[in-house]
Amino acid sequence: MRTKVAIIGGGPSGLILSQLLDLQGIDNVVLERKTQEYVLKRIRAGVLEQGLVDLLHTAEVAEPMLKNGAMHDGFQICYNGRSARIDLKGLVGAGVMVYGQTEITRDLYAARKAMGGVILEEAEVTNIEGIHTKQPKVHFSRGGENHQLACDFVVGCDGFHGASRQAIPAGDLKTFEKVYPFGWLGILSETPPISHELIYASHDRGFALCSMRHSNLSRYYLQVPLSDRVEDWSDDKFWHELRLRLPTEVAKNLVTGPSIEKSIAPLRSFVCENMRYGNLFLAGDAAHIVPPTGAKGLNLAASDIHYLSNALIQYYHDGDESGLDGYLETALKRVWKAERFSWWMTSLLHKLPSGAGENGDFTHRMQTAELDYIFNSPAALKSLAENYVGLPY
Ligand code: RFL
Ligand code: PHB
Numbered sequence: 001m002r003t004k005v006a007i008i009g010g011g012p013s014g015l016i017l018s019q020l021l022d023l024q025g026i027d028n029v030v031l032e033r034k035t036q037e038y039v040l041k042r043i044r045a046g047v048l049e050q051g052l053v054d055l056l057h058t059a060e061v062a063e064p065m066l067k068n069g070a071m072h073d074g075f076q077i078c079y080n081g082r083s084a085r086i087d088l089k090g091l092v093g094a095g096v097m098v099y100g101q102t103e104i105t106r107d108l109y110a111a112r113k114a115m116g117g118v119i120l121e122e123a124e125v126t127n128i129e130g131i132h133t134k135q136p137k138v139h140f141s142r143g144g145e146n147h148q149l150a151c152d153f154v155v156g157c158d159g160f161h162g163a164s165r166q167a168i169p170a171g172d173l174k175t176f177e178k179v180y181p182f183g184w185l186g187i188l189s190e191t192p193p194i195s196h197e198l199i200y201a202s203h204d205r206g207f208a209l210c211s212m213r214h215s216n217l218s219r220y221y222l223q224v225p226l227s228d229r230v231e232d233w234s235d236d237k238f239w240h241e242l243r244l245r246l247p248t249e250v251a252k253n254l255v256t257g258p259s260i261e262k263s264i265a266p267l268r269s270f271v272c273e274n275m276r277y278g279n280l281f282l283a284g285d286a287a288h289i290v291p292p293t294g295a296k297g298l299n300l301a302a303s304d305i306h307y308l309s310n311a312l313i314q315y316y317h318d319g320d321e322s323g324l325d326g327y328l329e330t331a332l333k334r335v336w337k338a339e340r341f342s343w344w345m346t347s348l349l350h351k352l353p354s355g356a357g358e359n360g361d362f363t364h365r366m367q368t369a370e371l372d373y374i375f376n377s378p379a380a381l382k383s384l385a386e387n388y389v390g391l392p393y
Pocket of ligand 2: 044045046047198209211212219292293294295296
């Protein structure tokens with residue numbers, strides 16, 4: 001089996017890349033270890049920057065998003081019992097699109113199918129051979145048998161736990177990581193959202209986030225200790241805790257109901273600086289992870305795919321390798337800025353353990369001072385808004 005670009009992973013990164021290349025007549029094959037049904041059950045991102053919205057237009061899959069997504073011109077931050085609005089549109093002239101990653105993935109699978117794209121489900125990549133040659137080979141197992149896919153380039157879109165990054169020898173890897181001492185417990189419920197905009201709440205009991213997918217589907221998160229398990233959290237316990245973490249006038253609008261999904265995600269910042277290694281390119285969560293507080297994970301995956309798809313198209317159409325040679329530097333610059341923002345927003349809003357040498361809740365006082373500063377400084381508010389809507393590509 002042979003193709004031009006072997007794409008490992010059928011999540012949003014891999015599917016968008018596959019679609020963009022196919023639209024330019026560039027052969028590619030997607031290898032996905034799970035079934036499509038399984039991939040579509042994962043509940044993840046919901047806030048899209050304009051760059052991702054534009055990319056979905058280029059990929060010719062924007063129609064369902066335009067019909068069912070909602071533009072948000074601002075969001076709320078609650079702290080110390082009060083609530084303040086970040087007027088994104090007023091501050092930086094742009095908003096964000098609220099539309100689920102699950103829906104984007106479903107739209108992409110439908111588009112790939114309509115174009116006759118090759119996506120091999122339940123195909124688990126085990127090894128990449130000849131990364132430094134002009135004809136690398138991707139080894140994968142499917143239906144109990146081993147197969148090979150020969151190609152010009154391999155793109156690792158296989159998420160944090162995938163095989164592509166592991167194909168880089170340990171001695172050559174340049175990775176950076178911070179693991180946070182808490183996780184997010186998320187639930188999805190078929191209830192109207194508490195507000196028409198997202199609410200980020202900082203509270204002594206821990207952080208909470210009120211988000212949504214549409215007018216009758218809400219997504220809520222609570223900061224929880226890493227030792228907590230989903231079984232420890234009944235729906236009633238979740239709703240009770242959420243109410244406690246919101247200002248009273250906000251909490252009174254909460255409509256509760258049975259959860260239809262409940263999961264705990266650990267929070268991590270991670271960058272693998274080898275976004276190019278020979279003829280292997282890494283994109284999305286395979287190369288970097290951000291804590292979800294700034295809603296940047298999927299959006300960073302999109303900017304990687306924007307740079308990489310343009311570079312591959314330039315190579316196949318004009319024989320010009322400069323985009324491929326520049327990918328690592330261009331993508332990494334944006335990655336580190338989004339890492340900084342996600343780390344900062346996480347540190348600003350979560351209940352943090354005291355740092356070394358601290359006493360009397362020093363960290364909490366710092367957070368309150370910073371929030372007071374932000375809401376009284378047009379410059380600070382603008383910086384927050386500029387990063388939240390997404391830095392330019
Ligand atoms: P994915 O989505 O993890 O897809 C990788 C795919 O690769 C497959 N795979 C393999 N296939 C073949 N062989 C192998 N050996 C393989 N190993 C793995 C996997 O089965 C999978 O299908 O990575 P991708 O495409 O890079 O997409 C990244 C995004 O999923 C991720 O960044 C976001 O979901 C992060 N994120 C958010 N991002 C935002 O931009 N806005 C948000 O509001 C937002 N909220 C979130 C989030 C992530 C969360 N969790 C659970 C981590 C909220 C949460 C709770
Ligand atoms: C979500 O709706 O899942 C979501 C929204 C905003 C975030 C993180 C997750 O910052």
